Amino acid sequence: MRWLGRLLTEQQNSWLQVLKVVIAIAVSWVASQLLLGIELPVFAAIAALLVVAPSINQSLGKGIERSFGVLGGVVLAWLASLVLPEGPLMVLMVTAVAVVVARLLRLAPMAANQLPISAMILLALGAGSGPLLGVERIVETVIGAVIALIINLVVVAPVHHEPAERAMRELAHALADAYDRVDRSLTSGVPVEHLLEDARALRGHVQSVRAAMDALEDSTHLNPRAKRLRARLERDERLLLTLTVLSNRVIGMSRSIADRLDASAADDPTVVRIASEARRIAHETRALVDLHAHDDGRTTTMPRLDGEMLTTPIAVPQPHPVHWVLIGALLEDVRQARESLEAEGEAV
Numbered sequence: 001m002r003w004l005g006r007l008l009t010e011q012q013n014s015w016l017q018v019l020k021v022v023i024a025i026a027v028s029w030v031a032s033q034l035l036l037g038i039e040l041p042v043f044a045a046i047a048a049l050l051v052v053a054p055s056i057n058q059s060l061g062k063g064i065e066r067s068f069g070v071l072g073g074v075v076l077a078w079l080a081s082l083v084l085p086e087g088p089l090m091v092l093m094v095t096a097v098a099v100v101v102a103r104l105l106r107l108a109p110m111a112a113n114q115l116p117i118s119a120m121i122l123l124a125l126g127a128g129s130g131p132l133l134g135v136e137r138i139v140e141t142v143i144g145a146v147i148a149l150i151i152n153l154v155v156v157a158p159v160h161h162e163p164a165e166r167a168m169r170e171l172a173h174a175l176a177d178a179y180d181r182v183d184r185s186l187t188s189g190v191p192v193e194h195l196l197e198d199a200r201a202l203r204g205h206v207q208s209v210r211a212a213m214d215a216l217e218d219s220t221h222l223n224p225r226a227k228r229l230r231a232r233l234e235r236d237e238r239l240l241l242t243l244t245v246l247s248n249r250v251i252g253m254s255r256s257i258a259d260r261l262d263a264s265a266a267d268d269p270t271v272v273r274i275a276s277e278a279r280r281i282a283h284e285t286r287a288l289v290d291l292h293a294h295d296d297g298r299t300t301t302m303p304r305l306d307g308e309m310l311t312t313p314i315a316v317p318q319p320h321p322v323h324w325v326l327i328g329a330l331l332e333d334v335r336q337a338r339e340s341l342e343a344e345g346e347a348v
Contacts, residue, residue, distance in 0.1 A: 016155070017052070024048035024151045028144040035143065036136055042121070043070065043137050047144030050110070052152055065110035070141040072111070073098060073118025081123070091123045161232070164212040168236060171205040171243055172289040178202060178250045179282035185257050186275035186330075189266030199254035202247045209240055239288070245340040246285060249333040253278070256333075260326040274330045277338070284341050 028048040032041030050066050080094045098116035107115065122137055178199050185191045213236065265271050 020151055020155050021049060021052045024052045024144075024148040027151070028147045031147060032140050032143050036140060038136065038140060041140050041144075043118075043140040044144035044147075047141045048148040051145045051148035065108045066114055067138075067141055067145050069102075069107070069111035069114025070118045071138055072101070072107075072115045073120075074122055074135075074137050076101065076115070077119040077122040080119075091120060094123060095120045161216055164209070164216040164236065167205075167209045167212040168239060168243070169289050171202070171209050171247075172285050174202060174205050175243060175246050175250060176282040176285045178254070179246075179278045179285065182250060182253050182257065183275045183279040183282070185261060186271050186278065187266060189261065189263035191254075191257050191261055196251075196254045196258045199251045202251065206240075206244055206247050209243070213237065213240060242288075242340050242343070243285075246281070246337050249337040249340075253330055253333045256326055256329040260329075265326060268327070270327050271330075274327070274334055277334050281334070281337050281341065288341070 025045045025048045028044040029041055032038050032044040038044075047066055047070070076098055077094055080090060080097075084090045084093070095116045098119045102112035102115045118137070118141075181192050181195055181198065185195055216233065216236075
């Protein structure tokens with residue numbers, strides 16, 4: 001049943017988005033019939049279907065691309081009807097030429113797909129009926145795109161803040177777990193199972209958060225709801241930068257442990273102190289996202305931090321004669337992690 005999984009998706013549009021699409025199609029259909037006297041305003045319905053997007057910014061961009069693609073397809077089909085005999089072969093030739101033209105012009109994906117589709121549909125409807133048919137299709141498409149854009153403006157699209165915050169929180173707790181694994185490895189003198197693999201998997205978490213933040217940023221463009229969230233967006237960008245630094249540092253620590261840790265290092269006082277700092281970094285990372293949730297009013301059950309960090313600088317009076325490479329690498333990673341947390345704490 002793998003083929004079935006490719007047809008399904010875990011993330012679906014909200015019912016608000018579905019309702020907006022249905023309304024846009026219906027209004028575009030009726031408006032085209034009333035204004036142009038068209039019995040089947042297919043182009044208007046397709047334009048409305050494609051232009052209504054999750055964000056106003058995407059909707060505007062899709063409207064421009066869609067209209068440009070329809071215009072090119074109509075012009076190409078009309079010119080072909082003037083010089084080529086009607087028939088199935090003409091439809092096939094014009095469609096193929098439209099695909100090549102879209103590639104040569106380096107059109108955006110929406111316009112590139114719409115160019116041959118518009119040419120093919122127009123020829124099927126009868127481009128040879130005269131130039132007015134092509135003009136009507138252009139006007140019809142513009143009507144559908146404009147109505148879809150208006151509906152997106154009236155029914156304001158939500159700002160996609162919750163998915164980004166959820167991804168950020170999952171990343172923070174995954175990071176904290178990674179620092180806890182570093183603590184257990186240093187305390188026992190043996191790297192925990194899959195230590196380095198699990199740490200490297202954090203890169204995927206960071207990329208997921210970055211994608212969610214990009215989607216959030218896109219949903220704020222031209223959206224009046226975004227004004228009151230600007231400070232939170234800037235704060236979340238700072239938090240993501242901090243978590244990215246922490247991710248890189250714990251990956252480095254995990255690599256050093258996997259390559260150089262042995263049982264005798266667990267008894268060294270500096271290694272014991274580094275393990276303690278890793279445990280404290282884990283605690284502070286979890287507490288940091290809990291603090292943001294508390295300040296946003298999304299929870300009232302999580303205790304706030306008192307503003308004082310648990311982590312403190314580590315002083316090494318004398319390098320270890322055997323484990324100095326391991327200790328030096330771990331100390332540098334801990335230092336950068338601590339400074340990143342300290343800067344984020346001051347910003348909060």
